[in-house]
Amino acid sequence: MDVSVKGEYALRAVFDLACRNAPEPTKIAKIAERQKIPQKFLELILSQLKQSGFLGSKRGVEGGYFLVRPADQITVGAVLRVIDGPVQLSRKPIENESPDSPFPELWTRAERALSSVIDRTTFADLVERRQQKRARRVVNWEI
Amino acid sequence: MDVSVKGEYALRAVFDLACRNAPEPTKIAKIAERQKIPQKFLELILSQLKQSGFLGSKRGVEGGYFLVRPADQITVGAVLRVIDGPVQLSRKPIENESPDSPFPELWTRAERALSSVIDRTTFADLVERRQQKRARRVVNWEI
């Protein structure tokens, strides 16, 4: 029912890259440090995100990871799905379920509700919201 | 991210009782048989549902379990929560998260979306939907 720690790490890592919005690669070690993620664990996650087509990488001295698509074309849902598997409430309908069971319909409604949030939220949205939060903080501060 | 098998069993068991809508108790064995749930496992689940205040029970020859509240006052979400724990996307916010992290807000939005489905669906609703499905089936049949 909940997102795994691994899933959260993945989101935070992509978010970290989206915030920099830099063309040059960011090192695993930097992301791990900033986001407080165990580095070796993060390596696995980033590699998976690369294989899934979200990230690109470069080796060697000034190497690291970077987004291959702009942040407004990566949704939270998409990242979550490749790390944690299908975002669904029930697994495939239990065997031998009676044909007028009301549950399958319930699950699809719940899944649609969930998707309407996570599949419509891009990392650009998240970055923007953070900016707004910061702006508000500063305003309150100045007053 | 998904409902456990145990959670599904719990829902099906409550649904079974809601369908009968009988004042007399229903035996574990009957529910297990109708819903194809391993009986010993179901025992644990029903006992938990009793301790959580959804069901009552009676021992002895004509014993069994029954709903203590009418089906329109039991929501899917409530049952799910006592069996599977809090229906939330993220566990408690990860330590040391920066104050303008956009994720907590995202999770509350997702949780609200989910709740709007499962906390508004009662077992009376489910029973009714099943009736409608059946009615439609019969109509198609007759034509």
Add this chain to the structure above:
DNA sequence: TCAATTCCCTAGTAAACTGGTAGAGATTTA
């Protein structure tokens, strides 16, 4: 070309969780 730096890949692993099973005990009723 060498060595430092960085990503890449495979494996292992302790602890928790899941989906059960086993068996004896407590209550109720006939």
Add this chain to the structure above:
DNA sequence: TAAATCTCTACCAGTTTACTAGGGAATTGA
């Protein structure tokens, strides 16, 4: 009192989770 039924505790095998370990491969600067 016996049969039926719920109740309670304990156990367990298999899977998943959240890591850690260690070496290999590419890139680059000197």
